[in-house]
Amino acid sequence: MKISPIPLAVRTTCAYCGVGCGVQATPQADGGILIDGDPSHPANKGKLCVKGSALGDTLDLRGRLLHPQLRGDGGMRQASWDEALERVARGFGEIIAEHGPGAVALYVSGQLLTEDYYVANKLVKGYIGTANIDTNSRLCMSSSVAGHKRAFGADVVPGCYEDFDMADMVVLAGSNAAWCHPVLFQRIARLKERRPEVMVVVVDPRRTATCELADLHLPVRPGTDVWLFNGLLSYLAREGAMDAAYVGSRTTGMAAALAVANIDCADPMEVARVCRVEPAKLLAFYRAFAATGKVVTAYSQGVNQSSAGTDKVNSIINCHLATGRIGKPGMGPFSLTGQPNAMGGREVGGLANMLAAHMELDNQEHRELVQRFWNSPRIADKPGLKAVDLFHAVEQGKVKAVWIIGTNPMVSLPDANQVQRALEKCALVVVSDIMASTDTTAFADVLLPALGWGEKDGTVTNSERCISRQRAFLPAPGEARADWKIICQVAQRMGFDGFGFGAAHEIFDEHARLSSWRNGTGEGCVRRMFDLDGLAGLGAHGYDTLEPVQWPVRRGPTGAAEGTRRIECGGRFVPTAPRAPVHAASAEYPLALNTGRVRDQWHTMTRTGKAPRLAGHVAEAFVDLHPHDALLYGVREGELARVTSAWGSLVARVQHGGGITRGSVFVPIHWNGQTASDARVGALVSPAVDPVSGEPEFKHTPVRVEHFGVSWHGFVLTRRALALDGIAHWTRVQGSGFARYELAGRNAAAARGDWARALLGVGEGEDWLEYEDNAGGVYRAVHLVDDRIEQCVFVSKRPDLPSRAWLSGLFDLDTIASDERAGLLAGGWLGKSADAGPTVCACFGVGLNTLCAAIRARKLTEVSEVTACLKAGGNCGSCVPEIKTLLAEARVAEFMQAG
Template sequence: MNLSTDHLAVRTTCAYCGVGCGVQATPKADGTIAIVGDKLHPANKGRLCVKGSALGETVGLEGRLLYPQLRDADGLRRVSWDAALDKVADGWRAIIAEHGPDAVALYVSGQLLTEDYYVANKLMKGYVGSANIDTNSRLCMSSAVAGYKRAFGEDLVPLCYDDLELADMVVLVGSNTAWCHPILFQRILKAKESRPEMKIVVIDPRRTATCELADLHLPVKAGTDVWLFNGLLSYLARIGAVDPAFVGHHTNGLDAALETANIDCSDPAAVAKICRIELPVLMEFYESFAATRKTITAFSMGVNQSSAGTDKVNAIINCHLIGGRIGKPGMGPFSITGQPNAMGGREVGGLANMLAAHMDLDRADHREVVQTFWDSPAIAAKPGLKAVDLFQAIEAGKVKAVWVIATNPMVSMPDADQVRRALEKCELVVATDIMQNTDTNAYADVLLPALGWGEKDGTVTNSERRVSRQRAFLPAPGEALPDWKILSLFAQRMGFGGFDFCGAQGVFDEHARLSGFRNAIGDVPRAFDMSGLAGLNQREYDELEPTQWPVRRTASGELQVEARLFKDNVFAHADGKARFIATATRAPANAICEDFPLTLNTGRVRDQWHTMTRTGKSATLADHIAESFVDIHPQDALLHGVREGELARVSSAWGAMVARVQHGGGIPRGSVFIPIHWSGQTSSDARVGALVNPVVDPVSGEPEFKHTPVRIEQFRVNWHGFILSRTEMSLDSVAHWTRIQGREFARYELAGRNTIKDFGGWARELLGVADLDADWLEYEDRTAGVYRAVHVVNDRIEQCIFLSPRQDMPSRAWLASLFVKQELSEIDRVGLLVGMPVEKGADTGPTVCSCFGVGRNTICSAIIEKDLKTVPEVTACLKAGGNCGSCVPEIKKILVQTRVEAEEERL
């Protein structure tokens, strides 16, 4: 970017989680992007987590897909947009003509803007005439959708973020909020600081960072949530913690729900045993819930991603309905969404079993409303294939063409190797993406370049139903186009009218108008109504402030917004009443066995996002957790013959992967945890999706990501090592590798099974240093099997490689600091040869606070030297923990450990 002066800040929205934080992005004259939180945005009020703060590091064009491409026998070749779209349209037309509309499909993403999602849904359901459009949001929140619909009659999240600060108790279920939704967690903690009596309860099999700051942790056995909440429902009924007027006048189904709950959950001691928690801990939770009317139960992936996910959601909702704890400030069941626009996708019918504007595919009157509004030639008459079923149908040859948009199913789907088989067999695979190389794009016949965050324009909706603008502040690179435009051009080539949108504003206007079109159909109007935002002109759309729906206009033209739903106790079922749902207990679909004796749980880490196509570009975000890992209890590690710090192979009935063993201290016996982020682009063999159980919830279709039977065994290697290099490396000859983005270099963690006879020759060949006169520093201890070499160009470090049969090698943080220097000093060269920094304080240690780049060694030294005793004192001294706060639990642990170790040394 060539700019002579800094531009004014552009208000936009973060591209990551469903919190939907406001961002101010300012392109600078030097081509960088300054990112700060938007103080006027009600979601975050100026705060950003480390991922949001590092957004400016992810907008470079390195690795971008910039031009349409077609694959032929010789590989990919660049073509025009006309040629690429003609190829797709010709293929779809031929397949539909021969096999019908259900032989084609779209697989889309919560990364899309609502305008993109709307056009995709309109195209498939109203013009192609098939509901074969599903989304990666199926993998994270479809159980919440199904649970809300069963209970309330519509997919309605009844609360707003302000309620988290008004509650007297917040129960976080299956949510490592401190890491996955840190801005919300900070809002909760801030409220607790002002009201210390406020209680935070965490229900999670793992002891996560969130638990470190909670008042009570229930480490339930994975898969036992329905027992826990059925037991709570039974307890509340038994002690009379019931709102009889609310239940009698505004609900149906309590008797049946209680009858089911009482079958095996009426005895708290039995529930405690099944959930594997201590009875006093269980009773403290039950008694606190009963005594605290203003309670919010916030739940996330740990609830949703289950073969019983919908029942878990309804078991939670039941406990709020019985006491009338809904529709009022500071109380209710709150689904915390994973993706930035999962909610927007729900609004436009992005799931295969939904229609736009919260209308239902299985209702003829709803289908007629949508088709009439669209004036479309067809309307899908039955639900389409959900994500797992879709890729199984592709492999079976029932779906002949799939168009993947803004997602990477080869990494993110369960049984990911089945997805690979499906894409290999598919007649026509189209991928729209911002990145050239992804695991999925390797199987695409047509690659189409899309605009990315910072380049595209539209809206997203966050977890509290708040619609925010995402505004462009960067020019479109290459020939990339917005997704809604790509789909519209394709629709026109298919001969479909109704896609002549002049811009994102036109798409948004149609979406808003549809939400209010014949909305009084039936006895109860749909709660989803954005008709108050219909008719915005371009300027009004450009200036749209964050707004929650429902949003209507009064007779005088004023906007009328509802922050909370159900204030009048009227729900979206035809009779206006909410439903208790009987939730029978059942164990996870696949139980552990002799061959697979451990239970795999998957999830996120603090500083990464999805399959790392964006966050993997940021050096700031790479520092905290550099490699995939398998967290296992020390006793289980001993039993299965694996050791902390070493590599292990984890296998299931569906696949296998390799990760480094760690003892995080929060995993129960019998379980392992592996993060979801690593792909074939960032590691040789760390796609955890290949292991994951593909069984799904029978109601929602959401897969069981939290309970896969696995085994673990040693991954034996002869040596370990790492490379830091300014040039990209090809490491196909190495048994295991992980790539980590650094500042001005890439870092590779290595492990090999080969025997290296000539260290110097092998290292030179691997690094591509053929010049025997190159400035090459090396040290070798053949007896110990230790080798290190540094390639210097013009007194500046170009590459370095370190090898050892052991894990304990030099600090990567220290070596990374040398790559920033324009010239190595003599003392630097000495340190490189001896394998450690000579100067005191040069090694800051592993990153703890990514926001300010503060390492563990720096924190430990400050604690000792300045006698720091509290997290605020550490923050005042080093800034660590002073931004998003997601590192505060880790700092708290370091304080305890460092002071204990210091005391032990003193004694």
């Protein structure tokens, strides 16, 4: 008997957030990939969030861009690689020859590997001779970069994840870590379970899932973080809680920063008034921070994405400098990175105002050093265009060719309609992507198929400076190529030497050697913290077997590479005068729009949108607002509303999540033109940016909310693609073997059956069951093929339609029984098994109704009991805050019944 070999797991790194979790990917006999957490990776120690766990569900080739395409008179056509690369090289070369290097630009992504980023930066800055290369990391982390450089002289996160395990107080500022960095959040939750006395403070205008762990929630008014932390700095000085020895020996500028803080923020009562928080809570925070030595302050997009983002970062760092809490166990300011390789991109100069290896573009000595190392014909001598300015320059005709790699600016950039105008006017738009149809690829003149996660090979750097390998375990699909290879081949066709790399390890080696080249204090040297000397000369085998390691990486006494957990650096205090957001609310736009993520989706859903289990938690874009504001502006929960700013509008469903203060609204960022008719929140967002970092103000755009009137609501579950012309509002969600469409319309069809058949493409004589109540405005129909459900449609005047969960389960069945047919037409499940309801735990597919029934029947009171009963909450923990809410609601209901 032949024994099949046991498939070997490939150790790689997750494709999502900056936590940088290690993953084990194991090929299965059926062609699938089993995804597990890597227990040996220091970032996650085997844990994965639901998005990471579902990576295996996103690896199919549906919608993939598999061949180069060129635009001609007849639209897009398939082309050879030679033709496509020549079109790019010739197009860029001709524009440079006529208009100069500044007329071309690259816009890249934190989804790229460091090796991709390195060659892109080398081509643009060292060979083309412009710094017009920016990245979507500009949209999430550039304020942290600028704050780090002002405070520490370099873009460095001094601490590590272990500090969260050792802290006595954790402050989460502008971070919904429970949803956006779940594995790290669960690390904090385990700390809290182990040591309940550890204090967790959440600073956030919204009451998010993260607040369920908090001892203290400060719901500050949007944009007031600098007031809060300036007030803390003033309090620390007044109470004698500063570390005078550290401040005197390791810092500069304290007096100036404190003087600025004292102007507006010396009185805690005034700070509380400006921030709109209870004075008692504010003082509790200040006293705890002053009295606790081991404090970690972790901050993310809620701090960064602001026209005052850099000052917010520095106001936090100032408080840690004042107390000497930098780079020591259990303490320090900690930037939580949004993307898997935002930091790796920064290492190689991926931003328009940076040079490779943490050198400065505006420093002649640094420029000369990099140019000599590269032996390049030229070097950019001034900062390039940052993301928002870049696309304005494209619209103005100053930039005539743009190459967009691995990102979707038509959805993700602020004032996204301006991006569309820019791309429509641009002489040459090149897009490298893994997906054929995105909002951005629609404007491409050249489409280049890239490798995706699981196919590409290289390195990424996470939030704690840890460099990890992303390893390929899938073959390249179609004609897709690695981004670094595409860039190098274009560079070679443009006549540039220095791009003859044959493999990713050769690029990494050059990157490592540049980081250590003349890195010191001698003549002709430039001292910098970023140093990979210990990783230079790895070779192919050393690169393939590289273990996670934190930079700086230097050679130890034996010559072995040694990483660095913490950097105990001094720093400079930066005066941070508080200022309000650029655009204030007005009578026309009275509400403040905040944007962000939902739990189970990522960016513009080109990857996560493929996984059915990630769609069950939040299926549609929504606008979350306070019930009083909803009443004031005439919108109702469950119905549709239009949200409008001075820059654009969208339509989304109204909800009252319970965590929004009056005067604010929240809309998620993920929906795009492929998944919804009109839900791109980027179209609304103000293009105001931080004057230092260039990061946009995603957290504060004045808007108004008004009723979006429709005459009917409906949904369709179908195994076929639908043409949705004439539908006033729609959203598409991927199911298991089918697609779900949420619909709403304004035209009441006289013959609803004819309309439904036409919409679903059902021909005469096909098995079609329908029910109609003209008086109630209700219509239901199901299309069967060989007794198997093919499609179903439900329509009503009201938005409270039947549960989609039990209907979705019917698509797994080979045949539909008589009671199931009856249930379809009755609008509810008539069988014995219960409807699970909307998904709460995506890891194990546990629905709301199942949870509530178990809590009631078994009188469950703790999350651990729920997990033991249903597994829910037992994997990534992202659903734990919701389970806690259900348990609390059950206790209240039981008390009311008893009373």
